Amino acid sequence: MAFPTLFPKGTFGFDCQRDRPISLVKYFNQRILNCDNRFAASTEYLFYAQYRSEAKKVADCLSIAMRKCKGQHQVQKITAGQIKNAEDIRRLARSDLSYHFLQNVRGSPAFFNKLLYDLLGMIRQLGSCTWFLTLSSADMKWKDTIQVIAAQHNQKMSDEQVENMTWEQKSTWLRTNPVTAARHFDHRLQLFMSTLVLGKSKPIGEIQDFKYRIEFQQRGSPHCHMLLWVKNAPSISQNSPEDDIPDKRTQTIYTELLTAVMGKLEDVQHDPEVTLEALLEQFEIPEAMYMKALTWIKTKQGQPAVLYRRNPSDCFINNYSPTLMKAWQANLDLQYVTNVYACIMYVASYVSKPEKTLGDVLKSVSKNSAPAGPKKMMETVSKKFLSHREVSAQEAVYRLLPLPLTKGSRQVIFLHTDLAENRTKLLKPMKVIQELDDDDENLYQEGMLEKYQLRPDCIEHICLADFAANNSYARKTNTNSDPDLLDEESLDPETPEQYYHSKLLLYKPWRDETKDLLNEDGTYKRQYFNCRPTFCDRMNYYEPNNEEYTQAVEELQENGPPEDAWASLAP
Template sequence: EINPFYRDVSIDNAWENVSKHSDPELWNLLTDNNSENPERDEQTDSDDDIEGNDKIKENEKKMSSVPYPTVMHNINGPNISANEIVNIAPGEGQIPVSFTSEPNWEALSFVKEYSTGKYHFNEERKVRITPSKYVHARLKCCDDRFASNPQYIFQSLDWIERNAVASTIYFTERKQFQSDINAGQLISQEHISRMMSADQVFASFKNIRGTPQYFHNMLLDILAKVRQFSVYTWWLTLSAAEFHWTEIIQIVARQYGENLTEEEINNMDWSQKCTYLKRNPVTVAREIDHIFKNIWGKVILSGMHPIGQILNYDDRREFQNRGTEHVHAPIHVINAPKIDEDSDDVVTDFIDKYVTCSLPNPTEQPELHALVKKVQTHHHTTTCRKKKGVTCRFNAPWPPSTKTIIAREPESIDSTKLATSKLILDKVLSTIIKIDDISVLTEREILEIAGVSENDYYEAVEYVQKKISIIYKRKPCEVNIGPYSTIILKILKSNMNIQFVTGLYAMLTYLTSYLCKPEHTMSELMQKASKEAYGKDIKGKMRDIGNVFLTKREVSTHEAIKRVLSLPLRHSNIDVQYVPTGLKENRTRMLKPQSLLEKMDPDDTNVYSLSMLDKYAHRPNNLEQLCYADFASNYISKKVDVDSENIESYTVPVSDVIQVPLNPNCIVLKDNLGQMRKRSRPCVIRFHKVSKLKNPESHYLRIVQLYLPWRNEDELKHQDGTYESKYKEVENEISVNRKRHEPYVDIDYEEIYNCDLQESDNEDEEQDPNFSMFDPNLIDYDEDVTNSTTSGPIAPT
């Protein structure tokens, strides 16, 4: 069958001569035929005789083995020669359209995939399908022509994320500060609303995964959990090992009718494994995601409790060096001891129970011994030397110790003693490195060889610490072994790292360095675009900012697959719900759709979509004594069942948080405002925290608003006209409610981190915890913007 787009195309058999004579320079470049003297080329030294070519060949071999390509957008524009004629305005007088709005763009762009020119997205169908579901079907199809083409994957990502940016603009245009206004004024062309600040516009992109605002939103959620559960217990890092997880290659091979054994896969060289992993990167990415899900669900969260009984975890997927994903996760463990609250012996016993740095006995546990040596032994790479003068930024090799120690920073530092301590430590570690068979020597024997006493050594180990640190129990032969959980490592069979959280400062350092770290360059570029868009309307500003996100970045194949298939970049077993607080006039609200406003009575003031505050005020009588905080953490809107195929949506909303089954108990809101369902497990609430010193009235309003039952917000003000007096009047009454949601309210992470949490005033109220793309027909918003003059979103470094 002839492709209809090429039916009238005739092939010129003399195309080679035409191309060669029309542009000889380009022809020579494309055909690599730019040698002027072939005879001279034949007489040149062979490649093997050229000095340094062994290294060149080795590098070329490594480059050819890189399994996954990345896409980088050209941000500098095309190169134009001086004698080239450029048409400046070829579309003058016409309306520009998006590339993907062309009727047959997909079939024309991917001729091989659409050889007949049929069945592309814009072809007429009886049932309408969303772009996201269409791409899901293409990439998950048994026909691998789409899944094996990185260009198609990258183009699909660009297509879907452009739609996500467009829907973000659609939402933001409907936001307005709450005020007494009617439908007639809103549809009037003369109506001018209070403009949102540049920071609020910038923060609107937080629902699009991968943006700096998305990671900042993650940071705020995690800090809300710290307020609820205190500091985390463990930091856990898990790495993917697709070259060693034989089941991945087996699954890919079965898709092509091949049945490979583990032995056959283990005998493959690097390039052979790369061939299979490149063959269907979608299957590989989905299988890696599946393996990590099983590690969480069937191991870490199971009754085995390999690192303790888990209360809460926050799993973030990262794509380091633009390759495959790995996991960063802070974890809360039930009844875990804390440094300075429990004795050091209790803490170290807890650590030793779940974490080890030991090298297993090769006779008793040969498989585990080989696995630890293979994946847990630290080898210095260029990553270790990111800073000049630093041998290893991970401080490997780590000092041996006969027991696990909690080392604290000395109260006062003597420079002479510090230099002596470093010298002692270097002497011991250098002695260990020089000895060939270190396994036969004990720590005492190593110290004797180094000429260091045991007391001096341990005093030096603790004195060189710049902060509270854990010195893990290690033998001299284990100084390069990273800490691990035996159970997790046996099942994961890949590199992992687990660290006990020493305190609040260490936790915040980890959050900003690993878990919630955005791409700094992207953050700077988007903020720059926001500033340069000064004077434009909301739509113009957001288009400029969104265009920066879409065009100035590098994305790996696996990251593109995760995004385009809506695979979560974040997991948690406990949801976080933002709740708006503060004065009415300082909260932004989501307006009802324009089509609905036009049908309303011009004098109707019910122009805003329902907010959580509205729903709480209209709760049923049996929940009369329930405070706002309890209501928001226990109840969720009951969504109307609709045919998602017929929704005019841009993307399929997929939550990045583990879905908790809903309790069948429903409540009916007053005045026919709908129904809500009770969660099977309360979520953590997040709110804008106001400084008691800078704005005492707003501070006390937030407390009584959250923890004192009310029907009308006007009830929250005391007879003397202040919220402080009302708080003092009901302080004992609301203390139990407040303790339930803010047991660690005294934790001052803002002062330690110097973190301006006022950014949370830009948050959406009625947003389910979907950290992926969203459907404009299913979400309504309500925001708290108490301080709209903040300096901008945090971009942690």
């Protein structure tokens, strides 16, 4: 019998008959959040619950993926009678989903890949974020965390008792209830955001938008990476790589100068009495030359930089805000972001950093199993995902409970703007198709494009971009003061017809995609240039940073995320 200490009578498991059936997720949530904390205290049960829940979610994702129809079948007439058996469904299903069908499985590489594109969509519309904030967990120093866990075991501890604990004793208490430890971090983070960062005091400016993700350290504790957009934030102009480039001899002098100073810094970094002026005087280096050398080394790639003036003893201290540090009571890093290019390169690197290895494994598995067919390939990928991921107890809690692994101020909506024959559409469930007449062609679920075509006459004049940003799938107008953000498929201008079609689809009002968007000569290009003056303001609204954004995204797609760019967001 599994878990005999948790189920001593072998009853009331998930498969137990109940008057009112409950889902697997709700069952496990009730168990680990129960006032009887024996389930929450069992790490083995947490890992079991997390595995069972994710296996169910993966199976659901696989079922949905098999209903995603290849684009070319949408321009042909297909009836319900033609696909009323499983083999026909498999014939239509997409075979190029790789591991992306796991997108709705929290914590999977595909889940965070979607986060990457959400962030790129925010950067494209809102511009570069102003601050990048990292918040670490100090669960060994947060006395209230251990006190709360102890209270669940009927032990009341004073601050002094917690302070006098050894590292091993604190670790033991945290392992006693990882559920409370994880929930306590999330509760602290939500209060920190609502009362301080987004509060009336505005310690780092008036925050307009934010997006964060939770990542887990090697020791298993969570920490938070966050992008923050500040209202009316100052911008640093783009440095031109051709301006004030020193000759090779001067570059050599600068390199030797900075090397000498860095070598000395290692000897004096713990001496608070040593100043930068004294250090430069020791090497007989003029401060103006040192600043030129430092500016050159930081901006030689053509990107702007922020140089912080500090004493030698402070050179290895993270950038921080005293106000945020006092409130958070743990290590944090606050960096000013210089431009869109640096922001995109960093975002790509930090989002893919922890999941890159597993993502590469899943890509390799999907490639090797592709000849067996899409279903077999996705089943193989599912098994590999469920058995090749290291998860800490607190991460298992985050993935099992509805604790947010990502959170933001806005929703990002993805629109398929490619040609109709290249798009993917979702077939209706098989039980619905079985009830249709054999000659019925209404086989696909309605998406945003179909809902836009059926919009009421009173909003005839609005474009697809405005419709999607201000309306939800439930046909209810978005009540947020800020519209949702859009993310469209990245189409190469070197394939002009697809590129011009996507712009017309987004910004020119239409009812029939073919009749309203094609020019008389059968091209989208001529129609685009004829209509562009009428919608250029909407295009500029949704794509204000398009040139710099496109350059960075093209480099990202060609070369992949730069290694460890996350360590030098603001040079």
